[in-house]
Amino acid sequence: MDDQGVLNRIDELVHEEEELLHRHESEGLDSEEEARMEEIKVQLDKAWDYLRQRRSLRQYGGDPDDASMRDGGTVEEYGNVTPYDEADTD
Template identity: 45%
Template sequence: MNDSTNPENSILGRIATLVTEERDLREQSEHRLTPEERQRMRQLERELDQCWDLLRQRRAREEFGEDPDAAHTRPAGEVENYRQ
């Protein structure tokens, strides 16, 4: 499979994009976030939780001989506050 079409690389790329946005938002606001920025930070955290969860699901499925493409994004409430 070509790296550019590898779903895991796509997920890792999304994680990198979200982390960069989160960092930029924190640096730009010098820790004085507006209500809109705080809301965006919460959204970024939820999306990151979902991405990490999806990546873990894919890797676990592959490890146990299952189809990693059968993994799916779970609702934010189900994966919130996962620890890496």
């Protein structure tokens, strides 16, 4: 998928997420919709990660088509990484 295709997919997911958020605020979500909302979050994280890979490869002379879509578990773990703290090197 090229960059524009990824951006289009991100737009679709954001639109669906917004619809579910509005529904959540007005009438609440059933368990199926809540599960879909979580799936959308993972799919968005994966799409943004893939787009960043493509852009990075292009920027540093690589082939953006060498980027790969990572699994949701890998992408979701990025949020759990703590920044390097020099004070911890003692």
